[in-house]
Amino acid sequence: MSATLGVLIKKTMPEARVILFERLPDVALESSNPWNNAGTGHAALCELNYMPDSKDGSLPDASKAIAINEQFQVSRQFWAELVKLGVLQSPETFIRTVPHMTFVTGAKDVDYLKRRFAALKDQPLFAGLAYSEDKKTISKWAPLIVEGRNSGSYAATFIDQGTDVDYGAITQQLISWLRAEGVEVLTATEVTRLYQYQDKTWRLTLKGKHSGRLIKAEKVFVGAGGWALKLLQAARIPEIKGYGTFPVSGHFLRTDNPVLVAKHHAKVYSQAAVGAPPMSVPHLDTRVVDGKTSLLFGPFAGLNPKFLKSGSILDLPLSVRPANILPYLSVAIKNFSLVRYLISEILKSKKQKLQSLKDFIPSSDLQGWELYEAGQRAQVIKPVKGGGTLQFGTEVISAKDSSIAGLLGASPGASVSVSVMLDVMQKFYPERFSSFEPALKKLIPSYGKKLNADPALAKKTLASTAKTLKLKA
Numbered sequence: 001m002s003a004t005l006g007v008l009i010k011k012t013m014p015e016a017r018v019i020l021f022e023r024l025p026d027v028a029l030e031s032s033n034p035w036n037n038a039g040t041g042h043a044a045l046c047e048l049n050y051m052p053d054s055k056d057g058s059l060p061d062a063s064k065a066i067a068i069n070e071q072f073q074v075s076r077q078f079w080a081e082l083v084k085l086g087v088l089q090s091p092e093t094f095i096r097t098v099p100h101m102t103f104v105t106g107a108k109d110v111d112y113l114k115r116r117f118a119a120l121k122d123q124p125l126f127a128g129l130a131y132s133e134d135k136k137t138i139s140k141w142a143p144l145i146v147e148g149r150n151s152g153s154y155a156a157t158f159i160d161q162g163t164d165v166d167y168g169a170i171t172q173q174l175i176s177w178l179r180a181e182g183v184e185v186l187t188a189t190e191v192t193r194l195y196q197y198q199d200k201t202w203r204l205t206l207k208g209k210h211s212g213r214l215i216k217a218e219k220v221f222v223g224a225g226g227w228a229l230k231l232l233q234a235a236r237i238p239e240i241k242g243y244g245t246f247p248v249s250g251h252f253l254r255t256d257n258p259v260l261v262a263k264h265h266a267k268v269y270s271q272a273a274v275g276a277p278p279m280s281v282p283h284l285d286t287r288v289v290d291g292k293t294s295l296l297f298g299p300f301a302g303l304n305p306k307f308l309k310s311g312s313i314l315d316l317p318l319s320v321r322p323a324n325i326l327p328y329l330s331v332a333i334k335n336f337s338l339v340r341y342l343i344s345e346i347l348k349s350k351k352q353k354l355q356s357l358k359d360f361i362p363s364s365d366l367q368g369w370e371l372y373e374a375g376q377r378a379q380v381i382k383p384v385k386g387g388g389t390l391q392f393g394t395e396v397i398s399a400k401d402s403s404i405a406g407l408l409g410a411s412p413g414a415s416v417s418v419s420v421m422l423d424v425m426q427k428f429y430p431e432r433f434s435s436f437e438p439a440l441k442k443l444i445p446s447y448g449k450k451l452n453a454d455p456a457l458a459k460k461t462l463a464s465t466a467k468t469l470k471l472k473a
């Protein structure tokens with residue numbers, strides 16, 4: 001997020017002096033690291049949680065799915081333009097076509113998927129979406145999920161337009177460019193305190209390699225992932241009052257077995273278990289990291305009080321303030337089924353986790369699948385009248401004086417980083433923002449327009465970004 005914002009700032013205000021702080025020895029070691037996230041280019045092509053079923057059996061509402069796809073197209077265009085400008089390296093170092101599929105079983109979910117397909121198939125941004133209940137067809141798309149499966153009702157959708165993205169590689173490449181543009185990147189340097197002077201500028205206190213250095217800043221973006229809450233609380237801005245963070249850890253099973261890898265080329269998302277958080281839908285993914293292909297299955301969620309993978313077990317207790325006790329308590333009470341689900345996930349043995357995989361790919365040999373810990377998701381607890389609510393999206397929190405902003409939450413995450421950082425730019429520079437538009441239009445050719453509302457533009461944009469990023473159109 002911070003790397004993306006840095007590029008947006010340097011492309012719109014080349015004269016701006018930007019400093020980036022990273023507490024770890026290098027950038028992209030937390031959630032943006034390729035092994036800490038699933039690398040899905042979230043465009044709502046396959047994820048059911050972005051388009052829940054209707055209550056009355058009518059077509060489900062496609063508006064959220066379309067909005068997420070629109071945001072992903074902003075990222076795609078930005079990355080494509082940055083490839084042309086030489087900011088990002090050749091596209092295969094960070095993005096590639098991996099078809100997106102949804103696979104469901106049982107009459108109820110088959111009916112839902114069919115209606116989801118009906119609602120999306122004519123939307124310009126979902127062009128090419130296919131639906132099937134036929135074993136042979138699904139087997140062509142993803143043989144592993146139907147081989148050995150008992151006959152019964154199941155269905156799948158498939159779209160060639162899906163992507164696998166290495167957000168760590170994007171981060172590294174953007175930061176290299178920022179360094180070359182004179183941005184100071186201070187690694188092994190933690191921001192511990194923020195103090196606002198009367199003139200509204202900020203003083204940052206640092207720990208680590210650059211401790212003792214005086215940093216004064218006009219604008220501060222808190223792109224600290226799970227620790228954003230902690231830093232915004234340290235800044236004492238009233239806008240953060242009442243907010244909390246609900247941490248959910250994630251584990252995946254991974255195999256590099258060439259036989260299995262060769263047989264599966266898709267990201268197959270399914271339906272979440274009862275009580276499971278929306279980001280815990282099981283999926284079997286092709287992942288390409290550093291040119292090497294693996295398969296990933298998960299995530300298996302769990303309760304862990306850390307807000308970052310390399311955070312502290314005190315993160316959760318130390319985030320409690322008088323203003324957020326009620327939101328924390330009410331979320332724990334209202335989401336008891338979620339808490340119960342997370343505890344049950346922690347208690348699952350590796351054998352039980354492999355059994356979940358077996359349910360997904362019934363006839364495959366499960367030798368060589370290893371369980372590993374991915375990143376930590378920090379979901380937003382938002383204060384509402386009389387308590388709090390658990391949100392599964394992202395939220396930009398900014399001070400009224402536009403001097404500081406931070407990002408809470410995790411989903412759809414890195415896929416929509418460009419749209420979210422444009423929101424931050426707007427919050428930082430409400431009066432100047434319109435003057436950035438010419439530069440932004442060069443980076444995002446469809447800037448200001450809705451692609452899904454203009455089929456010709458959608459087609460043209462999808463085709464041109466696909467060409468530059470070497471993706472299937």
Ligand SMILES: Cc1cc2nc3c(=O)[nH]c(=O)nc-3n(C[C@H](O)[C@H](O)[C@H](O)COP(=O)(O)OP(=O)(O)OC[C@H]3O[C@@H](n4cnc5c(N)ncnc54)[C@H](O)[C@@H]3O)c2cc1C
Pocket residue numbers: 001002021022023024027028029030031032033036037038039040041042167189190191192223224225226227228231250299374375376377407409410411412413414415416
């Ligand atoms: C299990 C899992 C699966 C996911 N899958 C996907 C997916 O498939 N697709 C997708 O688009 N998104 C996915 N996401 C979400 C995505 O990974 C995140 O939204 C995105 O990486 C967040 O980027 P960020 O820059 O905000 O945070 P991060 O990448 O976590 O970076 C924050 C950085 O701030 C540093 N930092 C923190 N505090 C301080 C401090 N005080 N001083 C200095 N530095 C500090 C940290 O060390 C870290 O490097 C997933 C996340 C998880 C956990």
